[in-house]
Amino acid sequence: MPGYFDPVSIGPLELPNRLFMAPMTRSRAKGGLPTELTAEYYAQRASAGLIITEGTQPSVIGQGYIDTPGVHTAEQVAAWRKTTDAVHARxxxxxxxxxxxxxxxxxxxxxxxxxxxxPSAIASGESLFAPEGMLEHPVPHELTAEEIAATVQDFAEAARNAVDAGFDGVELHGANGYLIHQFLADGSNRRTDAYGGSPARRMRFALETAAAVAEAIGPERVGFRVSPGNTFNGITESDTAELYPALARELAPLGLAYLHVMEVGDRAVTKAVRDAWPGTLLLNPTSARAEGRRTVDAGADALQEGLADAITVGGDWLANPDLDVRVRAGGPFNEPDPATAYGGDHRGYTDYPRLEDRPTLED
Known part of the structure; x- marks a missing residue:
């Protein structure tokens, strides 16, 4: 079975390793614009087999947090170009x-x-962190069928904008309690029309969005992320074991670049999704930390078991811009600083030291 430093293909991309950087919100995009620091942050980590950026809103109404980037205006596209150029240059x-x-x-x-x-007028039960304090999420507006169609096109246009900004592809966030996941989960989707009820109907928005994006930029440039059983952001699911293998089977004919599973603990569901998905599968074994294990170690085991074709790692890439070098060396590893995870300046963003920067006895 392959290890981290065996090559792997994602669509037309031939990648030198299977140690990918997972998407992580950093909330440093004032006015929705990535900055020079954003470019430096990602370029520092260009040795990842593949970088998947922080979540980026496809429309004004798609924003969920303060200072997250967008990809729906010409100014945002131009700003992102600095990041893609910096990553590609390395x-x-x-x-x-x-x-x-x-x-x-x-x-x-x-x-x-x-x-x-x-999908339904049901509040999350969670709150927005804001300078003035925590703001309770209101009961949302329930999308009409016409608004759903327009939202699907927002995703497709955002994907075209991403390609214009120089990205190699896009990942659709169908996990962690955000809009696509809200349609999938029966706790947040109580619709009685073609987009709610049975698993097949609750999958419709996800499938239409994936198909529209694949048509817009080519399926080989499109990944899709799920988090089966994840209760983040007030999500509840009664049929996880049935829903996600079925979704994998329905997505398969689109020929997407990959399916990305964020694992929250149920390995049986991960295996079922793996069996149902004929293409490249990325795994983010997030439960590893809760079990007292480093994610890179759990990921190496998953590769050896044939459970995944590549592993996405979050905190370890955040804190170690040269994570690939450290994995080869067996450590040591910097630990991420939770106090600087969201917002702020370069501290906890672009100032994590590389292994080569450690002082020696001669210093």
Whole structure:
């Protein structure tokens, strides 16, 4: 079985290793614009087999947090170009994660004070972190059929914008309680039309979005992320074991570049998704930390078991811009600083030391 440093293909990309950088929100994009620091942050990590960026909203109403980037204006596209150029200049490859937050939003984020949107008018029960304090998510606006169609096109246009910005592809965020996941989960989707009820109907929005994006930029440039059984952002699912293998089977004919599973603990569901998915599968074994294991160690085991074709790692890439070098060397590893995870300046963002920067006895 392959290890981290065996090559792997993602669509037309031939990648030098299977140690990918997972998407991580960093909340440093003032006004929705990535900055020079954003470019430096990702370029520092260009040795990842593939970088998947932080979640990026496809529309104004898709924003769910303060200072997250967008990809729906010409200014945002131009700003992202600095990041893709910087990553490519260092030999890296980078996908943009498109994330519509759905009900995980607040009127204070939107210029017209609109309500966030969702498949059903059910509040998340969570809150937005804001300078003035925690703001409770309101009951969202339930999307009409016409608004659903327009939202699908927002995703497709965002994907075209991402390609214009120089990204190698995009990942659709169907996990972590955001809009696509809200449609999939029966706790947040109580619709009685063609987009709600049975698993097949709850999958419809995800499948239409994936198909539209694949048509817009080519399926070989499109990945799709899921998190079976994840309760983040107030999500509840009664049929996880049935839903996600079925979704994998329905997505398969599109010929997407990969399916990305964020694992929250149920290995049996991961195996079932793996069996149902004929293409490349990425695994983010997030439960490893809870079990007292480093994610890179759990990922290496998953590769050896044939459970995944590549592993996505979050915190270890955040804190170790040369994670590939450290894995080869067996460590040591920097630990991420939770206090600097969201917002702020270069501290906890671009100032994590590389292994070669450690002082020696001669220093």
């Amino acid at each position: 030999g890296g490859r980078i996908f943009l994660q498109i994330m519509h937050s759905g009900r995980i939003g607040h009127p204070s984020l939107y210029p017209d004070g609109a309500l966030p949107v969702a």
